Amino acid sequence: MNFDIETFEFIDKYLQGELDEQELLLFNQRMENDHLFASEVNVRKELIEMLETHDNTNKLKEKFNLFHNEMELELNTPSARLFTIFRKQIRNRIVITSAAAACISAIVVLSTLYFSGWFSFQRQVSSYLELKNNIENMRTKQQSLWTAMFKSNKEKSATPSGTCFSVTSNGYMVTNFHVVKDVDSIIVVNYSDTIIRYNASLIFKDEVHDLAILKIEDKKFKSFGNLPYTIKQNISDLGENVFTLGYSKKDMVYSEGYISSFTGYNEDSSAYQASIPVNPGNSGSPLLNSKGELIGIVSGKHSLNEGATFAIKSNFLMGIIDSVRHMDSSEKLVLPRKNELTWSKRTDQVRKLHPFIFKVEVYK
Secondary structure, eight states: OOOOHHHHHHHHHHHTTOOOHHHHHHHHHHHHHOHHHHHHHHHHHHHHHHHHHHHHHHHHHHHHHHHHHHHHHHTOSHHHHHHHHHHHHHHHHHHHHHHHHHHHHHHHHHHHHHHTTGGGSOOOBTTEEEOOOOOOOHHHHTOOHHHHHHOOTTTSOOEEEEEEEESSTTSEEEEOHHHHTTOSEEEEEEESSSEEEEEEEEEEEETTTTEEEEEEOOTTOOOOOOOSOOBOOSOOOTTOEEEEEEOSSSSOEEEEEEEEESSOGGGOTTEEEEEOOOOTTOTTOEEEETTOOEEEEEEEEETTSTTEEEEEEHHHHHHHHHHHHHHOTTOOOOOOOOOSOTTSOHHHHHHHHGGGEEEEEEEO
16 A cells, blocks of 8 residues: 555554544544555554564563473482473373374364365354355255256356345445355345346455445346435444344345444454344345435454444445546446435335345355
């Protein structure tokens, strides 16, 4: 990232706790508004933590070596040497027995994991759980070699993967990058009065913030018309009521809750933590406030803390949309400017949002 020296010094002062109140205010404002700056801060913070961990490990080794040397001096007598030899023999027998037991246990555990299909399960990152839907029907899993080799994509069954939603009337949509990563083709489906299916393609990805821009490329598609919601560009309040709509099952599912933290998993400043129930399939779902403004994109949850959901902040989405515009001026991303949901009751908000939220199905 091309930052000047002053910017790196500014970041270092923050990490060393040397900023005054005014500088800290400016720093937090830049973190909220500049996603590249926030990414650089997180990278440098992780690097410093790694270096500190390495340094602490070396210090611990030095203490153990010092302790070991002192023990050897104290045990430098005939009786102590005899005791040491006897102790080593006993320890060697224990080590051999323990190693054999450990090997048997490891074989049993690995066999169980292998035959239960654990190794083919989705990527696990510490306690962060992506909400991509990895459920495949049995027919797809057990198809014959002939079918796998010779059936076309149109004949195969698509795999439900997550959720996406419209951001423009002309077919641009947003989801998480992990929902569409390493796929051959994408279909977006809306289960409203009639089932609507469109072919879509990935036109932009941001792996750092786990966001992707899709575009409907289907002859059947004409226009979404006027979108009834807008994208909020400033930070939401702690405790603000929020709700989400997503495809964690065939039909759309509604959940509500509130913003519980200004930072996401592992103190990630590009995300909120919300106390709201979500399930696999909710990756890419819009997170909206009571006015119907988009404030975030649901991306994952804490696997050990039920209800702790993480959503990428909408101002980072705005930064990605600007990147797409600068990258290719032919991409016409005209965002909605009028919010028609502000004064609507919740049931009406959900009804108006339904046509603009789609299930993502993928072929691999």
